[in-house]
Amino acid sequence: MTITCAPSGIVDTKNPKQGIAQIADAGFKRILLDLSLDNITPFLEQCRKKGVQIPVAYAPWLSGNEKDADLKESFIFLAEESIRVCRIAGGRYLVVCPLAEGIEKPDLWERNRKFYLSLVPVAREHGVQLLLTNQCRDYNGHLLRGVCADPYQAADWVDRLNEGAGEVCFGFCMDVGVCSLCGQNMYDFVLTLGDRLKAVILRDCDGNHEGALVPFTSAGQGQARTDWLNLIRGLRQIGFQGELIMDIRDTVNAFPFFLRPEALKLAKTIGDYFKWQIELEQILQKYPARVLFGAGNMCRNYMKCYGEKYPPLYTCDNDRSIWDTDFCGLKVRSPESLRELPGDCAIFICNIYYKEIREQLQGMGIKNPIEYFNDEYMPSFYFDRLEMK
Amino acid sequence: MEIGVQTKNVVDDLNPENGFAMLAQAGFSCGDFSLNAYLPNSSIYQARLNPFFNRSVQELEHFFLPHKQGAAKAGIRIHQMHMPYPVYVPGKDQELNDYLWNQVAPKSMEICHFFECPYIVLHGFKLVRYLGSEEAEWERTEAFIDSIAPMAKEMGIVICIENLYDNLGGHLVEGPCCDVRKAVNRIDRINEKYHGEVLGFCFDTGHANLVGLDFEEFITALGDRLKVFHIHDNDGIADLHQLPFTFSRSRDNKPSTDWEGFIRGLRNIHFNKTLSFETAPVLDAFPKEMKEDVLGWIARIGTYFSGAVGGEKRRKA
Numbered sequence: 001m002t003i004t005c006a007p008s009g010i011v012d013t014k015n016p017k018q019g020i021a022q023i024a025d026a027g028f029k030r031i032l033l034d035l036s037l038d039n040i041t042p043f044l045e046q047c048r049k050k051g052v053q054i055p056v057a058y059a060p061w062l063s064g065n066e067k068d069a070d071l072k073e074s075f076i077f078l079a080e081e082s083i084r085v086c087r088i089a090g091g092r093y094l095v096v097c098p099l100a101e102g103i104e105k106p107d108l109w110e111r112n113r114k115f116y117l118s119l120v121p122v123a124r125e126h127g128v129q130l131l132l133t134n135q136c137r138d139y140n141g142h143l144l145r146g147v148c149a150d151p152y153q154a155a156d157w158v159d160r161l162n163e164g165a166g167e168v169c170f171g172f173c174m175d176v177g178v179c180s181l182c183g184q185n186m187y188d189f190v191l192t193l194g195d196r197l198k199a200v201i202l203r204d205c206d207g208n209h210e211g212a213l214v215p216f217t218s219a220g221q222g223q224a225r226t227d228w229l230n231l232i233r234g235l236r237q238i239g240f241q242g243e244l245i246m247d248i249r250d251t252v253n254a255f256p257f258f259l260r261p262e263a264l265k266l267a268k269t270i271g272d273y274f275k276w277q278i279e280l281e282q283i284l285q286k287y288p289a290r291v292l293f294g295a296g297n298m299c300r301n302y303m304k305c306y307g308e309k310y311p312p313l314y315t316c317d318n319d320r321s322i323w324d325t326d327f328c329g330l331k332v333r334s335p336e337s338l339r340e341l342p343g344d345c346a347i348f349i350c351n352i353y354y355k356e357i358r359e360q361l362q363g364m365g366i367k368n369p370i371e372y373f374n375d376e377y378m379p380s381f382y383f384d385r386l387e388m389k
Numbered sequence: 390m391e392i393g394v395q396t397k398n399v400v401d402d403l404n405p406e407n408g409f410a411m412l413a414q415a416g417f418s419c420g421d422f423s424l425n426a427y428l429p430n431s432s433i434y435q436a437r438l439n440p441f442f443n444r445s446v447q448e449l450e451h452f453f454l455p456h457k458q459g460a461a462k463a464g465i466r467i468h469q470m471h472m473p474y475p476v477y478v479p480g481k482d483q484e485l486n487d488y489l490w491n492q493v494a495p496k497s498m499e500i501c502h503f504f505e506c507p508y509i510v511l512h513g514f515k516l517v518r519y520l521g522s523e524e525a526e527w528e529r530t531e532a533f534i535d536s537i538a539p540m541a542k543e544m545g546i547v548i549c550i551e552n553l554y555d556n557l558g559g560h561l562v563e564g565p566c567c568d569v570r571k572a573v574n575r576i577d578r579i580n581e582k583y584h585g586e587v588l589g590f591c592f593d594t595g596h597a598n599l600v601g602l603d604f605e606e607f608i609t610a611l612g613d614r615l616k617v618f619h620i621h622d623n624d625g626i627a628d629l630h631q632l633p634f635t636f637s638r639s640r641d642n643k644p645s646t647d648w649e650g651f652i653r654g655l656r657n658i659h660f661n662k663t664l665s666f667e668t669a670p671v672l673d674a675f676p677k678e679m680k681e682d683v684l685g686w687i688a689r690i691g692t693y694f695s696g697a698v699g700g701e702k703r704r705k706a
Contacts, residue, residue, distance in 0.1 A: 136601070139645065139646075139647050140637065140638060140639050140641070140643040140644060140645045141637070141638030141639035141645050142598075142601075142625045142638050142645035142646070143601065144601040144602075144603065144647065145601045145602060145603055149601075150603075150606075152570060180560070180562075181601065182601035183554065183560070183561060183562035183563045183599060183600030183601060184562070184563055184600070185517070185523060185562075185563045185568075187517075187521075187522060187523070188523055188568065206560065207557070207560030207561075207562070208560070208625065208626045218558075220558035220559035221558050221559055223557055223558030223559075224557065224558055225558040225559065225560035226557070226560070227557055227562055229518065230517070233521065378521075379521045380519060380520055380521035380525070381518065381519045381521075382519070383479045383480045383519055384480055
């Protein structure tokens with residue numbers, strides 16, 4: 001999985017030098033190409049200079065409300081040009097929103113089918129995969145589920161388009177903001193789309209109004225307002241390997257100019273965090289053997305969700321009073337036992353004192369790989385927590 | 390089509406006859422009996438239960454006899470009632486959950502039967518966070534349904550599952566029974582299992598509006614499985630249970646709830662049962678002196694919906 005930054009609102013299209021530099025300096029190595037920009041040449045040049053890759057582009061939004069054939073032709077022309085530019089910029093994926101505005105519901109599929117399939121020859125020629133995306137519909141100011149917001153419909157459209165194309169030309173880009181505005185179960189959304197999902201636009205909002213905030217910043221009652229738990233659960237379960245696109249324009253714009261670089265760094269850290277959480281099972285899978293450090297709730301949650309699939313050899317704990325006891329089916333041992341581990345066995349720290357324990361292990365001269373386990377976004381939870389001393 | 394409304398805030402235990410008479414006077418012919426008001430959800434969540442359901446079935450029937458007689462006298466048919474909810478509280482004592490499951494639920498069925506009420510609405514379990522998936526959550530709800538379905542079959546009652554929401558930091562998101570495809574399959578499967586209609590659906594317009602569901606598609610997909618309604622409106626943000634057509638989110642002041650889609654959906658399935666409003670909070674919002682006027686206005690909105698749905702039928706004929 002790779003993390004990509006959406007530049008809208010961060011990069012000045014006429015003078016992109018500073019914005020792209022700030023994005024690159026924050027640690028982003030990939031940037032989305034927004035083809036609704038007036039002039040993309042300076043943007044592409046700056047990306048090249050800073051060594052920032054462009055894996056994915058976003059086609060200009062196309063209204064479906066074309067009344068005459070000429071306009072319809074110009075839509076197709078614009079989309080085809082977007083494919084060409086996407087390829088020139090180095091992109092594999094082009095997000096092309098479904099046509100919806102002005103189209104009666106019964107006509108939606110047929111109109112979109114014709115539109116998307118007309119793009120197949122150019123997409124094929126340039127090796128660009130076209131990604132549909134989920135949309136809201138504005139009902140007198142209230143954002144409701146629109147075209148492709150229903151994951152069954154989205155999956156069906158992608159499959160039928162690929163069937164029509166005779167090859168895999170189409171995939172899906174999930175806009176988390178749209179899912180949140182529609183209060184959707186994101187776990188089900190992700191699982192229904194499965195490997196059709198090639199990109200995810202990660203943005204926060206309050207769930208009622210459009211927004212592109214840094215994840216975890218829209219909160220109330222001490223809780224995030226976006227269902228990150230079910231999003232991470234879903235992406236982890238399907239082993240998501242696509243593009244994680246961070247659309248954070250509102251947060252970054254709200255920050256004073258002087259603080260924007262720090263806001264971008266925070267966004268990058270959060271992107272890395274998502275990557276880590278989503279890939280947690282892949283990290284567990286990476287090692288032929290593993291032991292845990294910690295015999296508390298986090299260890300208990302590990303055993304509940306992953307104990308059978310990735311069984312640890314044992315767990316260890318600094319509390320000598322529980323050495324040589326059993327906990328959740330594991331023998332609890334002294335940290336000294338870790339000195340006897342085979343070299344390819346990883347130690348997963350199952351305790352929130354990650355840094356301290358890592359330092360303890362390093363101080364002991366342990367050379368085994370040290371990884372962090374975390375139970376905040378588990379596939380399931382116990383109804384209770386153990387009271388630990 | 391008949392028009393109904395919640396009995397809460399209208400029918401009281403001291404003189405239920407008066408409340409039912411007021412409903413009839415306002416233009417309703419059906420009641421949604423608010424059984425859940427006798428064991429409020431807030432007290433269940435706090436595990437502070439009142440002793441109401443400690444009564445025997447005979448005692449409960451005796452308690453509700455004046456209500457039944459009052460409704461009959463006023464010509465109000467108890468069309469649907471709401472089982473107290475939740476019937477399972479995660480992380481609470483097993484004793485509490487056993488009580489809800491083994492006392493409150495079956496006694497609610499008995500009361501429903503006593504009122505000769507054909508539909509009882511229940512809330513599915515909200516356990517996605519713990520169990521990890523909606524399917525695992527549904528398994529628990531289905532186990533609960535299985536515990537009362539034999540009673541439902543014997544009594545001729547249809548249990549209705551309702552589309553619900555959950556709360557994330559004040560943001561209301563999809564809860565149980567918001568996936569219409571799954572709901573349809575589950576209803577059909579369970580009814581087949583019991584060789585009879587024991588399960589149906591209660592479509593809650595307010596909850597659907599909160600999570601942006603497409604009213605027309607949802608209702609059309611449900612078809613005849615749609616048995617009862619909780620009709621009410623909100624701003625798309627909070628579960629306000631207010632009058633339809635009340636909310637607008639744009640300066641042209643058009644309604645922000647898709648009532649047109651609601652009517653189209655009802656037309657699509659040729660709905661001809663009862664349109665019932667879950668609008669008890671409206672009566673809290675208006676001055677008490679206006680209660681009868683407000684009830685009349687709710688009934689009038691119901692008549693409008695009925696006409697709008699039936700009007701199409703007439704045009705087709």
